[in-house]
Every structure is written in structure tokens, then in C-alpha cells.
Amino acid sequence: xxxxxxxxxxxxxxxxxxxxxxxxxxxxxxxxxxxxxxxxxxxxxxxxxxxxxxxxxxxxxxxxxxxxxxxxxxxxxxxxxxxxxxxxxxxxxxxxxxxxxxxxxxxxxxxxxxxxxxxxxxxxxxxxxxxxxxxxxxxxxxxxxxxxxxxxxxxxxxxxxxxxxxxxxxxxxxxxxxxxxxxxxxxxxxxxxxxxxxxxxxxxxxxxxxxxxxxxxxxxxxxxxxxxxxxxxxxxxxxxxxxxxxxxxxxxxxxxxxxxxxxxxxxxxxxxxxxxxxxxxxxxxxxxxxxxxxxxxxxxxxxxxxxxxxxxxxxxxxxxxxxxxxxxxxxxxxxxxxxxxxxxxxxxxxxxxxxxxxxxxxxxxxxxxxxxxxxxxxxxxxxxxxxxxxxxxxxxxxxxxxxxxxxxxxxxxxxxxxxxxxxxx
Numbered sequence: 001x002x003x004x005x006x007x008x009x010x011x012x013x014x015x016x017x018x019x020x021x022x023x024x025x026x027x028x029x030x031x032x033x034x035x036x037x038x039x040x041x042x043x044x045x046x047x048x049x050x051x052x053x054x055x056x057x058x059x060x061x062x063x064x065x066x067x068x069x070x071x072x073x074x075x076x077x078x079x080x081x082x083x084x085x086x087x088x089x090x091x092x093x094x095x096x097x098x099x100x101x102x103x104x105x106x107x108x109x110x111x112x113x114x115x116x117x118x119x120x121x122x123x124x125x126x127x128x129x130x131x132x133x134x135x136x137x138x139x140x141x142x143x144x145x146x147x148x149x150x151x152x153x154x155x156x157x158x159x160x161x162x163x164x165x166x167x168x169x170x171x172x173x174x175x176x177x178x179x180x181x182x183x184x185x186x187x188x189x190x191x192x193x194x195x196x197x198x199x200x201x202x203x204x205x206x207x208x209x210x211x212x213x214x215x216x217x218x219x220x221x222x223x224x225x226x227x228x229x230x231x232x233x234x235x236x237x238x239x240x241x242x243x244x245x246x247x248x249x250x251x252x253x254x255x256x257x258x259x260x261x262x263x264x265x266x267x268x269x270x271x272x273x274x275x276x277x278x279x280x281x282x283x284x285x286x287x288x289x290x291x292x293x294x295x296x297x298x299x300x301x302x303x304x305x306x307x308x309x310x311x312x313x314x315x316x317x318x319x320x321x322x323x324x325x326x327x328x329x330x331x332x333x334x335x336x337x338x339x340x341x342x343x344x345x346x347x348x349x350x351x352x353x354x355x356x357x358x359x360x361x362x363x364x365x366x367x368x369x370x371x372x373x374x375x376x377x378x379x380x381x382x383x384x385x386x387x388x389x390x391x392x393x394x395x396x397x398x399x400x401x402x403x404x405x406x407x408x409x410x411x412x413x414x415x416x417x418x419x420x421x422x423x424x425x
Contacts, residue, residue, distance in 0.1 A: 032332040040084030044241035044271035047314030072312035080326035085142035094177035097151035105152040149175030170216035198225030214364030237268040242309035264301035271309030276317040287321030303344035
């Protein structure tokens, strides 16, 4: 009788153990990897293309991304990090403004296209929310383009549209310099002068044109005044492709709580930056410090506005535990350790960005009947020694076509003058 009792106890214990192995044995690491297998991890900003420029002068033929060292990003690290979609930054420095910014930006766009062509088994060029899911289902990294800095379009709506046609899907309105139509974040530190009180009239028209063509508006790097003006104007959700929470680290590159709440109202997204200086406002940080930004944004505005915006290969210092793009699963695991639900993690991984992207596309499709914006920026706002003024009227011009400064006009003037002289004789 005692033996049978022990057998029953053993059976119950075994059953409980088996039940735990099914329902409770999934470790946080396994759970993180499962969620990343179910939902694409989409990162908002990576500067590997700039490393191609900086280290190799864009000679991609000299580079093997399968073995490249000395960068935060290569193909093995991407695979280990389960990076499903990446906005690659087409970035050129502010020093190119008024010089060759457009040419250099086009070359960065070109190198991103060539990355995809050189590694078709790993990268799939993407321009839509649908493309991201297609790449995810093919186990490839969807590769999108974001232009980092409004100086790259040289104050031209035509250049903006041309870059969109080349596959660019977001424009960061400024980098760390004012453009002729928008103030950058350094204005809020007092180190750059306020020039436009946010956006100029041309800058406001550019926001509307970005809505019309379906270009995501990126508010990383802009002044707080620009953030609020864009949130007032845009009919589509906005993104912060690589910014963190100002309340956690009081750096002007980060997003204040008041703006976080407005982003939530606008159904946009803030993609958390991993740069130590924006994470802890110091030179050192760790993975827990980054998770603090996720927690704070979730507390203030909910999990529906959070994303990943590592800024890898664009920064010099990254947190301990997030040394390169292979480490994303560790951050997901940290969020789970802090009590994040599966649905909240999936929102941050990619569902939020996909929702924003789809809404931007819906706004674009709803504006198909609108004519393209074609009012140029006033000449006196962009006039400089490197810029010609073709198309702009001169002070002596009337409403008619401009004829001055052309050889044919000079010849015509001489013939008319000769005829008048002959008649008077």
C-alpha cells in the first residue's frame, strides 16, 4: 500500500515537472529569440554607409561585409542580432552644405544600393512596409534608406522628390546645423543661433510635400520648436529615428515628455538611441541604462510609440552589453526581465514602425490628386557664392520671360539698336 502511495506521489511530481518543462522552462533568452522570430526587428538608424565612405571612399569592391572588422556592423553580426530591417543612413556632414551635399548624398544612396546588389542573399532593398515583411519572410534584412540632414536636399523640393524616387523613405530635417529653412537641436543649447524660430515658411511647405509623396518625417536632431511645429502641421505620423528620453538624460538630442505625449497623440514613434552620451549624459553606459529609456517612454506615452534606433557606426561610444548589432537580443531579454509583456516587446521590435509606415503610405495615397509643391525657396534665403540664380527674377524683370544674360538676347538687342539708328538717319 505504501509502495502504491509513493508511486502516485512520484507520478504527480513527474507530471508537475513535465508541465513546468512545457510551460515554464522557456528562458528569457529563448523567449526573446522566439519573439524576434515572430516579429521583425526594425532599427531606425545605422551609419555603416558612412563607414564605407570614411574608411574606403565608397570603394565597396575593396570590402567584404562578411568578414569586415572594426565596425559595429557586418553580416555575421546582423544575423546573430536578428536584425530584420534596417534604415541605412545616407549621411554627409554639415560642412557639405552650400557646396557638394547633394552629390555626396547621392553617392551614399548609391553605396546602399550597391550593398544590396553585392549581398543579395543577405539584403533586400526595401521601400515600403510590405517590402519589410517580404524580406522578413525570406530571412533577409530589409534595407531602407534615410537621408540624415536637410542640408542634403539643398533647399529643393525637386531634389527631395528625386531622392524619394531613388528609394529614400525618410528625411531627418536637420543634422547638427541649421538649414535655410529649419533650426537644429544646437539652437536649444545656445551654441547655434535661432534663425527661423523653428521652421521657415518654406520649411512648412516642405513638411506638406513630404506628406504628399509619402516620405517619413524624422525629427531627430531638430530643435524643440521644430518638433512641435511639425507635429502641428503634419497629417501623417512622425518618427524620431535615433533619439532617447530627455527626462532620463537631459541632452537636447533627446525628446522631452511633452513631445513624447504629442507623438503618442500623432501615433508616431521614438526609436531609442544607444549612444552613451544620450543614454546617461556621460561617456559610460550599460544595457540597463538603455532599458531605462524604454521604460520611461512606455510609462509616459505607452509601448505603442517605442522602437530601436541604435545609431551603430555613427557613434564612438556604445553601452556595455550593446557593443554591436549582434547584441539586440540581450536588450530584448532585459526588457522581458523588467516585466514587459510579449505584445509590448513586439510593438517595440517592429509593429510600431510598420504601423507608422503604413499610415504614411495611406496619407500619401489619399493625397494623389494634390499637385506637387513647386514654390521655390526665396533667393535671399539661399543666396551664396556657390549658388546660381537661374529662374529667379532680377529686380529689373517684368512679368515676362527673363532674357538678360543670354547671347541671343544680346544679339537681338544690337540688331534692334542698329535698326533704330538707321531709321533715325
